Amino acid sequence: MIDARIRDEAALWMARARDPRFSDWDGLTDWLESDPAHNLAYESAYAAHDLAGELSLPAAPTPMPFSAATAAPKTRRVAWWTGGGIGIAAAAAAVFALVLPSAGPELMVAQTRPGEQRMVALPDGTQVALNGDSRLVFSAKDDRTARLERGQAMFSVVHDENRPFTVDVGGQRLVDLGTRFDVLRTAQGSEVAVAQGAVLYDPQGAAVRLGAGRMLRKNDRSDLVEVSDVDPALVGTWRSGRLVYHGARLQRVADDLGRLTGEHVAVAPTLAERPFTGVIVVPAHNRGQFLNRLGQVLDVDIAKQSQGYYLKARAER
Template identity: 40%
Template sequence: MTRIDEEAVDWAARVADRDFTDWDGFTTWLEADAARSARYDAAVLALAGAERTVAQLPAGTSVVATASQKPGPARPHAGRWLGAAAAAAVIGAIGVTAWQERAKPYAVETRAGEQRVLALADGSSVILAGGSRVMLDRADQRRAIVEAGEALFRVRHDAARPFRVDAGGLALTDIGTVFDVKRAGALTRVAVSEGAVLVDPDGAALRLDAGETVVAEGDRLVEGRVAVSDVGAWHEGRLAYDGAPLGEVAADLSRQLGRRVRVSPAVATRQFQGTLDLPSLRSDPATLGALLDVRVHVDASGWTLEPRE
């Protein structure tokens, strides 16, 4: 690191302190050379990235990870696209969840068929779909982890304290926002209906604006569009799809209806595009057959979606 980079890191550390007031000193340092501002930006991002990795390592047990793994040579094209992969790898490699040591986490769960509205102290709210689980933190009201199911976030924006959501190894921060996060097997879907969200803020920093979605599987991201009115429509009793496998639709129906809906392997990967109205399905599973072009077999254990004869 050059001397300027070291100074830039020092400023980044100082400025982040809530008691920092030496803005004139900082301005003077910046003004000495027009290149310094960019070095400071780089330092802020480098620290944010380091922070995320540190947060995922258990405190004080850092030796464990180094015992057998000698760091190899730097990889020039590993690039900035490390965030999601790093998060996933950490969970896989050392078996800890991405949660902080000092945090006071607690879980909120819903049964299938249930919905819950959580009002957070900062004015934000989270609506939990049926069969879902979200971790919140009493020590930090501005973060959440979607562990299962689906949640619709209505975040009160605060530029100084972005709201952070983790889901399936994917990190998100809000930029003034209503957005939906859903875990479906190995997939994590994010859809924005208002404002914007940064996906993997310290890596790809992919910005999703209203009407945009991203589907993440491992470290692979696929971007798409969505009608704004369809985002989180489940909380108004609608499930809207623009090409989702029936397996996922069945899992959603199970959670939202509180009734076991299975899908036979023959049709599990078939794509569905359209909107399902939950209240009418609740009373009449036959409609579902027509909408999904399947036969709905009903027995004591629930509904099974099967191919039509």
């Protein structure tokens, strides 16, 4: 349980970070990384603010009206709210209906446009934050079963031993063991990073158990599964506009920026594999100016094109 002091500190940091004049990102990063409870409290502060915030959304999430024990109607409703202070969805889209197909297995689809963040609340209290350009599919007859078809999602799961929460990603299953975890699905493969608790990856095959502070990468072109360490406090920081890298490929950085900003960001083939280490803070506004200035951080030239932004080698000065 998070104590009152940490909750108060998180609320203060959240309020300061939402101010366009805020500049103490190093201080916020240090505070988040000093204790995993800080990151959890910070997320809770954001969620509470958004639920009661200026978009006039419902005071509490409206649960999806189906369960494994009841027949599902043809139309579903699910509660959404803009997350992390960087969503661009209109308030009118906060609660909406999804019309399901009349034939075949019934599914509920949650998806976002590039540059848009959403949060979905499930009836059991589980919450899922979706990054931009993401698509998550739930079974209409079992809201504890989901499939991430593309993009990125942070799961905060209410554990139930009798009904484990499962996520299909890239044809492999993740089984919740009482968890907060982040999942990324791209055209190349999948990543899973655990902030709290544990998940079991591919229980019928490799059966890799990932605890807090562990990350798994799986390339679709290989049978190998790579497991490494990750700071639990840094898992899911994209929700507050913060991207943290340690030797990441520049192509990966560009893909992340595209999801988060809604702009198409391409990389020259000669630079795609260049490693980058650092922290990028994506602002809530003036993202075009932000991307234009980002060249100095990434040590590239950035060209604005009709279809978006292009990262290329620096010209000789």
